[in-house]
Amino acid sequence: MSEFDLIRDYFRWDQPPDSVRVGVGDDAAILRVPAGSELVVSVDTFNAGIHFPHETPPHAIGYKALAVNLSDLAAMGATPAWFTLAISLPQADAQWVAELARGMRELAQQHNIFLVGGDTTRGALSITVQVMGFVPCGAGLLRSHAQHGDLIAVSGTLGDAAAGLAVVQQRLQLPIAAADYCVQRLNYPTPRNALSHLLQQHAHACMDISDGLLADLGHILQASGVGARLDHELLPWSEALQAMPQAQRLGFALSGGDDYELLFTVPPDALAALIMAANVVGVRITVIGEVDKMQQGLLMNHRLSDGRRGYEHFSSE
Amino acid sequence: MSEFDLIRDYFRWDQPPDSVRVGVGDDAAILRVPAGSELVVSVDTFNAGIHFPHETPPHAIGYKALAVNLSDLAAMGATPAWFTLAISLPQADAQWVAELARGMRELAQQHNIFLVGGDTTRGALSITVQVMGFVPCGAGLLRSHAQHGDLIAVSGTLGDAAAGLAVVQQRLQLPIAAADYCVQRLNYPTPRNALSHLLQQHAHACMDISDGLLADLGHILQASGVGARLDHELLPWSEALQAMPQAQRLGFALSGGDDYELLFTVPPDALAALIMAANVVGVRITVIGEVDKMQQGLLMNHRLSDGRRGYEHFSSE
CATH class of the missing domain: 3.90.650.10 (PurM-like C-terminal domain)
Known part of the structure; x- marks a missing residue:
């Protein structure tokens, strides 16, 4: 699966913020939640043919998979902090993945949310994003x-x-x-x-x-x-x-x-x-x-x- | 997709622990990380035909999808706290999902890890689990x-x-x-x-x-x-x-x-x-x-x- 390992390179973007003690590359990420804040977590899966037409441009797929999750944080009044990304792909198509990563990165940088972990595997095209953010204790919008x-x-x-x-x-x-x-x-x-x-x-x-x-x-x-x-x-x-x-x-x-x-x-x-x-x-x-x-x-x-x-x-x- | 909504019922298990301020049912979960702890996060996808043979019993699939993620927390020295679950299913098969949930629940209860969010959708059989846990600040095993x-x-x-x-x-x-x-x-x-x-x-x-x-x-x-x-x-x-x-x-x-x-x-x-x-x-x-x-x-x-x-x-x- 080394071709899939290479895909990770498309998602290495920036230096991690201080809140990320350990990012991608170990068994798990280690993250710092600021004192006085609660953690807000949401997950959404995005399947080809169900959530988007098969012919959707990969740039849009990457953008939207993150956008719908950011929207869940917005709905809670939470400030975005980190996300993880699990991608299943029928084959490792470098050009396609580069475009997916580019669409996702553009939105991630706008919202100052940082990729801290993921999994890339073979399978029907499916993208699961989990976002994490903060609200001041007790201030979440329900x-x-x-x-x-x-x-x-x-x-x-x-x-x-x-x-x-x-x-x-x-x-x-x-x-x-x-x-x-x-x-x-x-x-x-x-x-x-x-x-x-x-x-x-x-x-x-x-x-x-x-x-x-x-x-x-x-x-x-x-x-x-x-x-x-x-x-x-x-x-x-x-x-x-x-x-x-x-x-x-x-x-x-x-x-x-x-x-x-x-x-x-x-x-x-x-x-x-x-x-x-x-x-x-x-x-x-x-x-x-x-x-x-x-x-x-x-x-x-x-x-x-x-x-x-x-x-x-x-x-x- | 109301049949898929019903699937949620199989994953309603217990009263949430104190660390869960808002669990399943809002746009996102709101969670409390104890003072002096860092958050540890890992995600793994589990696809039929790739990570397990198609004929694997659903009880085992549910168990193992959580087990391999708990193993990542163990590898970091982290105490399990919460997980999210994103399932894609070709069709909503109640019996199959009940068995999947049973396998997952058995292990979740052993390890005192609580389901705080998820997404159930139509697609090729795929299960993505994200686990979250804690380590004392600076004590993660790298x-x-x-x-x-x-x-x-x-x-x-x-x-x-x-x-x-x-x-x-x-x-x-x-x-x-x-x-x-x-x-x-x-x-x-x-x-x-x-x-x-x-x-x-x-x-x-x-x-x-x-x-x-x-x-x-x-x-x-x-x-x-x-x-x-x-x-x-x-x-x-x-x-x-x-x-x-x-x-x-x-x-x-x-x-x-x-x-x-x-x-x-x-x-x-x-x-x-x-x-x-x-x-x-x-x-x-x-x-x-x-x-x-x-x-x-x-x-x-x-x-x-x-x-x-x-x-x-x-x-x-």
Whole structure:
């Protein structure tokens, strides 16, 4: 398996930070967690043909495998520190692996997260990344802390990645610029770690949107034992989706998934400060609903400010 | 993918220990590393047809996927604390997964290691386990700390698992009891975490034997910049291999792999105390050579106490 050993060279990037006492090369890594911090850990597997089309460029695969894991750290309010990487490859293709490593490295350097261990082996194409980070003790953002009266908000725009997948799978035709934008959002999601620091101060509950707004909001509602009202006319759209029929883009946003935007609840009196701070780090925040004081489940198409209209009911069960 | 969500139920075992602030069910786990400790992290992937024959019982697959990772913690002198599990499955087979979980749980409970996160997805059968544990700050056992004058020793017996694989692959015939023993050693290796605590006090360098004695000792010699003399007549054999021609069992031990015994170097004056303590935890220790004062690489078949005989030379490069 010496060809696989050579692959390690593509993942030797930089001098390790001080937090890494022993990095790649021994039986295990030895790492220092700062005093006063808790360790935050998440793992995601990324399989060819399931999580990405086989023809996805390796640069995008490397980028996204790390991005979706960074997004989990963001959803907890955690600062990225280290990651491990387990790759299974049908054969050791040096060029392909070099591109995978390049995509991963670009994002790793942006987020100051360091590779501390891994395993490279023969098998069907599969990439498992485990990220580790820190939060100050007790400051982790949980799904279960939504409170009656909180506003419900999201970062960025929704539905773009699902539209991008439909373009790649030739189920959707868009103007070239819009199609390119959506495919880019599918392949290169932006983990919202910059926003996450601010949410740690202001938000009550938080998670990232990987399965679509309905399913993921359902997780928060269930974990917190509350209900919600959403106004679908408030959902934030990219220019690419703005021109699309409303029913179609709603489908992408509500159940499409792969957005990796943050979904969170925030008390009304903290909203202004949060939006201003988010503006400084260049992230758009949109209020789309509120935690319901009375009922469990989700009321859709409810106007926030001017009473009830027609609505659909989605159980969070 | 709701069938895959159901699989999580097989891995809900016990109440989490105090060190787990948030376990499975949020975007990430939140964990507490004790003050004065460093975090030790290792990851290994286990693919069907590569790391185990397709027909391996799922109970053994679950056990071994965790065992080989626990062995990496043992090799660092670390106390197991938590693990994550990423499984790819061709289909959601409840019975199969229940057996996998049972095998894993048995070993997890023995070693007091707790499952804190995971991912279950569709794909070719593949299991990636990441273990995390602690060592007191600065006390991790590295490959690079072998010193001139150290004795070289191993735990347990060598070559059994490689003989077991040869039996499974019908390349070797053994009496039934010996065949059963060797296949058992292949499928259910014993991670030497009990010994590891003692090595932390006495040993200089340590690693686990996964690729065979020659390759793995080579890693220690290279990392430490030293050479070694081995007396192959000192290698420890199980009863099952004792009856085998010497050349055959030497082949299994030297380059067969999958033993998951510990290989370590220890100063001569610490040996007696270490052997007595290891005896208490029921682990056999055998001195098989010494770190060479003069040269790099490995001298085989060198009698330790009565000067040189014929030897073979293996470079550690």
